[in-house]
Amino acid sequence: MEKYIYDNSNGLWYELYGDYYLPCLVIPEEEVHPIGIWDRKHQQYLREYRPMLYNDLVLSGMLYSYLTDIDTQARNKLDLLVTQLAWGKAMNNIRNRAEEIINAELIFA
Template sequence: MEKYIYDNSNGLWYELHGDYYLPCLTIPEDEVHTIGIWGRKHQQYLREHRPIIYSDLVLSGKLFNYLADIDTQARNKLDLLVTQLAEKEGINEQLKARDQLAWVRAMNNIRNRAEEIVLKELIYGEDAV
């Protein structure tokens, strides 16, 4: 048996390991991305609930670009939601100066709600893929 074979149908090289051919997959070194918590959560979601899409992204080499993009979108949306909700509810520096504990409670509440929205819409949502 040959050590390496090329599959024309998917454009991948395979290497012989024992009795099996495994795809030769590598991440291009110039495309190393840092993936934050949101990207990792979405990766776990894809791995568990959308295995075909996950495999397609891995085999095409687009997984890390995709996850880095999702992570950036989630962080930006979270920041925007926290700012908008705090403004809408009147949580400002005057409240912080007057009653720090009330400000912390309100901001934690807002952040938790914003995180739930991001999780539902970007990370676990049907249109998340």
């Protein structure tokens, strides 16, 4: 029996193991990116609560690009929220200062 055979109907190679031919499946190589805090949190969430999606991403070789996209979105959202909250804080400080001036000059004068 041949060690390897090719099946034209599905385009897969098969390797002989004992008495059986098993498909030669290889997970595609993926470019690995450094993982940050948002990547790790989302990866842990996928492992615990969405295991089918996690396995699909791992087997398709898309996990790291998916996590990198999530990390980029999270960082952009964080920057936007920090800017918006800083603006709100500044406006509250201005309003409080204006009320103090009105109280000091008009109400309690």
